[in-house]
Amino acid sequence: MKEWWRGGVIYQVYPRSFQDSNGDGVGDLPGIIERLDHIASLGVDCIWLSPITKSPQADMGYDVSDYKDVDPLFGSLQDFDLLIKSAHALGLKVIMDQVVSHSSDRHPWFQESSFNRTNPKADWYVWADPHPDGSPPNNWLSVFGGSAWEWHTGRKQYYLHNFLTSQPDLNFHNPEVQDAVLDTMRFWLERGLDGFRLDTVNYYFHDDQLRSNPPLPRDKDDTLKVNPYDMQSHQFSKSQPENIDWLKRVRKLLDEYPNATSVGEVGDDERGVELMSAYTAGSDMLHMCYSFDFLSPKFTAAHFRGKLETFFSSGEGWPCWSFSNHDVIRHMTRWAPHSVSPADLARQAAALVLTMRGSVCLYQGEELGLPETDIAFEELTDPRGIRFWPGDKGRDGCRTPMPWEAGPPPNGFTTGKPWLPIKHTQSALNVEGQNEDPGSTLSYYRELLAWRRSQPALQTGGIEFFDTPEPVLAYRRSAGNKDLICVFNLSPDARHITLSGVDGTPLEPVSNNATFIDEHLSLGPNGFAIVEVPAGESSVSV
Incomplete structure (x- = not known):
């Protein structure tokens, strides 16, 4: 199957919230296997699994403590193997999150690196001396608030963390780190995985001179941002030119496995589309990238046209567009001010993303027209939401469990108490009820995806x-x-x-x-x- 990914449709599964098989309130791999028929019935090509590897779960799996094992919360390696086999039997490929710009501070690599300045892994993470006054080496900020530098008393140095303090950044300037990361990728490819969604793909490298970031230009009438991170131009803390050669190494590995693919997540508000194009330009780079350009409240013809034209005017790369995912407010809520009917907005969003040039990623529940869940502060689990409430309520509202069955919550998701609540609005849009309604949003997605599959112009035209x-x-x-x-x-x-x-x-x-x-x-x-x-x-x- 030549370049199945080009113009393909990927369905993102957030394992915690898809289906719980053992009553602990958290979705798992056996639960995903149980619901594979639903995914296959949509007519998509591939499943993307959000993190399932071992983790203390400080950031819901995006803090990895073992890159070569499944977290017991989700099951076992045997469950993973069965999932791959079952999905392939239904004609579905499977990719998974590869979170390697940083690890958990409980990963053995970091435990060794932090022990002293002379151990074999001393340079596997980004360490720096303080200024003479004890302050951090520069002004870089964490996405989750505060300085991107954390003091370590053992080494008497700061380490870099672009996210939580428990998520230290790996040092990709060290070739040994690159080799170790490629080894973890090979582990999963050998088990039959069809590729990776590369988390924060532009965060791998930092400026080796540790130069401070300049401020973002701001008009006099601009209000201050909720998160200070959004006040900097991140010229030196991410999106460095060295990333290109590293991504070529990733592609070289993937080329050893027929039909394996890659989707890079580009998190850069200033250079998103440009980096997408650069990271996918040519047969020796990533297969696809997506940015947050269509994951924002912007809903204008000029915005959609401008981003598409910019991407395709700058090279031969290939995009993967999405309107919702596990990190942003669901588009049914973001774009509600531009509609009077949720059903019409759901259909329009589906038709728009599925007729754009590029591949497509659909987020679980999108096919039901799910809006954002209104989460109370006491229900929050997301560290970002807890830190910036109420200006930023975090990501829990888009991560609530799938409503499968008709009736009251938890709608067949679990026999226990779900880790996040299913509320009335989402419960009413359950899969069972929409399966029985030929005019439902779910039925429309199935019809549209089946039609799209028969249209070469929409796949590669x-x-x-x-x-x-x-x-x-x-x-x-x-x-x-x-x-x-x-x-x-x-x-x-x-x-x-x-x-x-x-x-x-x-x-x-x-x-x-x-x-x-x-x-x-x-x-x-x-x-x-x-x-x-x-x-x-x-x-x-x-």
Whole structure:
């Protein structure tokens, strides 16, 4: 299967919240196996597992203490092997989070590195002497608040942590660290894994001179950020040029395993799309990358068009677009101000992300139209939310468990008390109820994904934008002798569009709130139309 990932659809499973098999309130690998039929029924190509490796769970698995074992919270290596076998039998590939920009402070590597300054792993993490006054070596800040430097009394030095103090950063300037990380990747590939989602892929390298970051330019009327991290331009603490050669080493390893793939997470608000392109440019780099550009509250035609055009104008790389994941407010809540009907917004978001040029990642529950869960402070588990409440309520609201069965919470997720609550709004959107409703959001996702699979233009074809004013986004997807004209009204008000040279009608059932008469297309609130036309014979105006 040549380049199955190019134009493929990945379904993100957050294991803690997918399905609990043993009643402890936390999802696990046997639970995922139990629900594989649901994932397969959607028509996706691949599953991405958020972290399942051993961890103290200070950051829900993104603090790894053993890279070569499954955390008992989720099961065992045998459960992992069965999951791979079961998924492959259903035609699903499996990738998993590889969290190697940092480890847990309980990892044996860090335990040895922190013992003294002369041990074999002394340089495996980023250590630095204090200034003469005892202050940290520079002004770098942690994503989770405060300085990115933590004092270690044993070594009488600071160590770097871009996230929690219990998540020390590995030193990728050391070739031994690179070799060790590649060895952990090979361990999972040998067990049949189909690739990796590389967490914080632009955080691997830091400036070896430890230069301080400059401030972000700020207008006089700008309010201060909730998190001071967002006030710096992170020119030296991440996204360093040395990363390119390292990612080539990762790709070289993956090329040893036919059909293995990689998706890099680029966390850089200033250079997101540019780094995505650089990290996927050519056959010796990563296969795909995504950034947070479409994981924000921005919902305009100019924003979507600008990011896509910037990416494809700068090289031959390949993106993987997503609208929701485990780190951001669900798009059904973020973009609600631009709609009057949740059902129409859910359909529009699905059609938009699944007709853009690139691969796609769908987050569990997206197919149900789940909005963000309203979490009270006393229910929080996320360290970010606890630190920055109430200005930033953290990530728990997008991580609440899947509602599977009809009835009251926990809706078949567990026989115990779920680790995060399932509340009424999410409970009402359960899988069982939507399975029985041909007009549900879940049914729409299945229809749309099945149709998309039959459209070469949407998998690998080109994209060309039409010049339309806000709030209309319109583009052509092309492959062979057939084009697809995709027109979206990104607003809660009706819009009227002229489609010149179009001899056809909006395709059913993939269009929504659309009426087409004599070249005049009327789109209701969050309406959209996808029209099939001969190649090159159409234009769009408003």
